[in-house]
Amino acid sequence: MAQATPSLDGDAQERLLREGRIKARGLMPDCSNYTYLAHVRGAEGAETLGVYKPAQGETPLDDFPDGTLGKREVAAYLVSAALDWQVVPLTVYRTQGPLGPGSLQQFIVADISEHYFTLMPERAADFRTMAAFDVIVNNADRKSGHCLLDGDGHIWGVDNGLTFHPLPKLRTVIWEFAGEEVAATLRRDAQRLADELVAGEGCAATLRRDAQRLADELVAGEGWVKSLLQLISGAEVRALAQRARRLADEGRYPEPSSRWAYPWPLI
Ligand SMILES: Nc1ncnc2c1ncn2[C@@H]1O[C@H](COP(=O)(O)OP(=O)(O)O)[C@@H](O)[C@H]1O
Numbered sequence: 001m002a003q004a005t006p007s008l009d010g011d012a013q014e015r016l017l018r019e020g021r022i023k024a025r026g027l028m029p030d031c032s033n034y035t036y037l038a039h040v041r042g043a044e045g046a047e048t049l050g051v052y053k054p055a056q057g058e059t060p061l062d063d064f065p066d067g068t069l070g071k072r073e074v075a076a077y078l079v080s081a082a083l084d085w086q087v088v089p090l091t092v093y094r095t096q097g098p099l100g101p102g103s104l105q106q107f108i109v110a111d112i113s114e115h116y117f118t119l120m121p122e123r124a125a126d127f128r129t130m131a132a133f134d135v136i137v138n139n140a141d142r143k144s145g146h147c148l149l150d151g152d153g154h155i156w157g158v159d160n161g162l163t164f165h166p167l168p169k170l171r172t173v174i175w176e177f178a179g180e181e182v183a184a185t186l187r188r189d190a191q192r193l194a195d196e197l198v199a200g201e202g203c204a205a206t207l208r209r210d211a212q213r214l215a216d217e218l219v220a221g222e223g224w225v226k227s228l229l230q231l232i233s234g235a236e237v238r239a240l241a242q243r244a245r246r247l248a249d250e251g252r253y254p255e256p257s258s259r260w261a262y263p264w265p266l267i
């Protein structure tokens with residue numbers, strides 16, 4: 001099967017995921033939705049592998065609106081990129097695909113014998129970042145097997161669809177750092193994120209009342225927040241900004257509040 005074209009830079013890779021022709025190859029193992037390994041082919045023969053999650057293949061859940069999990073996957077990528085934390089692999093939303101609209105994420109060629117419980121405690125520094133990320137996005141499903149080690153030794157977090165609920169829902173295997181102080185650099189990033197969100201969301205809310213052209217011009221500075229508002233609700237963006245600000249201000253990793261704070265299965 002095709003591997004990623006090695007010479008592509010980040011922009012070309014993003015273009016390939018955004019515009020390439022998607023061919024669904026088969027279901028991923030252990031998926032709880034219809035999640036496909038996809039072959040993506042762009043112009044001039046560039047190709048890569050992706051993970052395609054069509055909205056119509058989502059299993060309905062009680063606590064998240066139907067058909068929104070793929071959008072949450074992309075929103076999680078945008079937040080990871082805005083923080084510059086590289087937790088989530090490149091993910092885009094495709095309005096058209098062979099099985100309808102859905103998310104398309106860069107496939108990570110990972111060492112499948114590794115996951116959170118095998119990578120700890122050696123990689124604690126990376127998991128401190130991932131744990132802070134999960135607090136900010138309110139991740140309700142961080143399992144050990146959602147932590148992938150790639151060939152360069154980088155650890156990625158995948159399966160980020162159960163995120164951004166406005167109510168507290170943190171459910172994760174990463175509780176080793178509970179009560180610990182969050183590093184100053186991570187807190188600064190969280191603060192900056194909160195500021196950008198408040199500026200972008202506030203600006204968008206004011207300008208929704210005005211002409212679209214004006215809105216487009218004025219919100220351009222906070223372009224990524226505008227993209228975020230196409231994926232999750234304004235209330236969810238505000239709750240996201242509050243969680244980021246709280247983490248920056250209080251500066252400690254939270255404690256598990258009940259047995260619901262642990263996912264099942266753990267791996
Ligand atoms: N970007 C990715 N690269 C490589 N493997 C992935 C990626 N995303 C998911 N997987 C693998 O596919 C499995 C199923 O994907 P997951 O995101 O859990 O789907 P679902 O939303 O159906 O639960 C994961 O456990 C993981 O092993």
Ligand SMILES: [Mg+2]
Nearest residue numbers: 030031032159
């Ligand atoms: Mg899953």
